[in-house]
Amino acid sequence: MDTEEGDVKMKIAVASGKGGTGKTLISTNLARVALEQGSVTLFDLDVEEPNAHLFFSEVEQKSEPVEKMIPVVDVSICELSGVCSKVCEYHAIITLANQVMVFPELCHSCYGCLEMCPSKAISEGKKQIGMIKHGAKDHLQLISGLLKVGESATTALIRDVKKFPIQKSGLQIYDAPPGTSCPVIETVKDLDYVILVGEPTPFGLHDLNLLVQVLQEIGQPFGVVVNKAVTGNDRIEQYCAQKGLEILAHIPLRSDIAGAYAKGQLVSEVLPDVKQIFQELLETVTRKVNGAVA
Amino acid sequence: MKVAFTAQGNGWYEKVDLRFGRAKGFFIVDTETDQAEYLDNTQNLEAAHGAGTSAAQSVINTGAGALVSGSVGPKAGSVLKAAGIEVYTVEGGTTLKDAYNLFKQGKLKKQVL
Numbered sequence: 001m002d003t004e005e006g007d008v009k010m011k012i013a014v015a016s017g018k019g020g021t022g023k024t025l026i027s028t029n030l031a032r033v034a035l036e037q038g039s040v041t042l043f044d045l046d047v048e049e050p051n052a053h054l055f056f057s058e059v060e061q062k063s064e065p066v067e068k069m070i071p072v073v074d075v076s077i078c079e080l081s082g083v084c085s086k087v088c089e090y091h092a093i094i095t096l097a098n099q100v101m102v103f104p105e106l107c108h109s110c111y112g113c114l115e116m117c118p119s120k121a122i123s124e125g126k127k128q129i130g131m132i133k134h135g136a137k138d139h140l141q142l143i144s145g146l147l148k149v150g151e152s153a154t155t156a157l158i159r160d161v162k163k164f165p166i167q168k169s170g171l172q173i174y175d176a177p178p179g180t181s182c183p184v185i186e187t188v189k190d191l192d193y194v195i196l197v198g199e200p201t202p203f204g205l206h207d208l209n210l211l212v213q214v215l216q217e218i219g220q221p222f223g224v225v226v227n228k229a230v231t232g233n234d235r236i237e238q239y240c241a242q243k244g245l246e247i248l249a250h251i252p253l254r255s256d257i258a259g260a261y262a263k264g265q266l267v268s269e270v271l272p273d274v275k276q277i278f279q280e281l282l283e284t285v286t287r288k289v290n291g292a293v294a
Numbered sequence: 295m296k297v298a299f300t301a302q303g304n305g306w307y308e309k310v311d312l313r314f315g316r317a318k319g320f321f322i323v324d325t326e327t328d329q330a331e332y333l334d335n336t337q338n339l340e341a342a343h344g345a346g347t348s349a350a351q352s353v354i355n356t357g358a359g360a361l362v363s364g365s366v367g368p369k370a371g372s373v374l375k376a377a378g379i380e381v382y383t384v385e386g387g388t389t390l391k392d393a394y395n396l397f398k399q400g401k402l403k404k405q406v407l
Contacts, residue, residue, distance in 0.1 A: 085351060088344075090343050090344040091341075091343075091344030091345075091346075091347040091348035091351065092344060092347070094347050094350065094351050094373050095351075096354065096373070096376055096377045097377070099376060101347075101372065101373055101376060103344075103347055103369055105369075106343050106344045106347065106369070152343055181342075
């Protein structure tokens, strides 16, 4: 499969249990330093609030609608068997005494009802769940998913963004959504490595620990980056030492980093010492992935 | 007629659960005999999505003609409305016994679906 995608170097995700820990800071800056060595494809899979494009405003993105299959019931054939409602794991199709109600927002497009209907009364309809935006500039390819407001098919959209048929050569970086459930797992599965971003707050450690357990459960290799690191606070270091996890890098809690980020700047472009942190992080991760292959 | 109450447990002195889709269970009372039965709903407590429509299907399956709860969301409400089930609301902390008496006396507020 990789040959069809061109010269793919490695596929890495940037994830964190807790929101606001610095996934986008790390994925965008990692992309920036990697661009000095070759081409990069950056996937923004935080589809409920994608924002990586804000840091690459020079990339013009085209939008394409993403649809999902929803069941359409032909009332003239339907015999109200209720089979569809029984097979639907998400209760998106409800059989009443005189009608069948479909809730498209709840549907996960599994085709179960369509396959199982004894009177073949269900056919395939379409509903837009969001957009895929994509564009390229020089060696950077940027692909983002944008979920429609009110839609809950986050995982389906992430799957579609990952599968979107464009040239995905070079280093692939996947900016994950926060959390520890299906959307994150859909993002990180099949990738070479996950950079887990943790912040040294009680909440940050709590949610980091949850995602560590998820990644260990699914057998996904990963390492930890401490963002907003403060001297004297070794909460994450202690946790990692206890669990035998590797810390890949520290990004300090500094007002110049926060300030540049808030202005939509790539910190690796404006702060040379921070650029070096990202260059070293990229080298470390590359070594990890290549080491695992060899 | 049967009336369904969202319940925090099985028994007349348990409280009405103000949640509908994620109620602990349903306390179903036959108004002709005052006999009650209990339907567990804990599987729905874990549901990521569709707890409301699923609970509505459960209530419909009991054959209830009315529901007493805290408040019912729009999706579940549309299912209950289509099934012709009327929804009444109670204040938090009300026991099932008190809620049933208020229902019989016609003193409960109806939720417009």
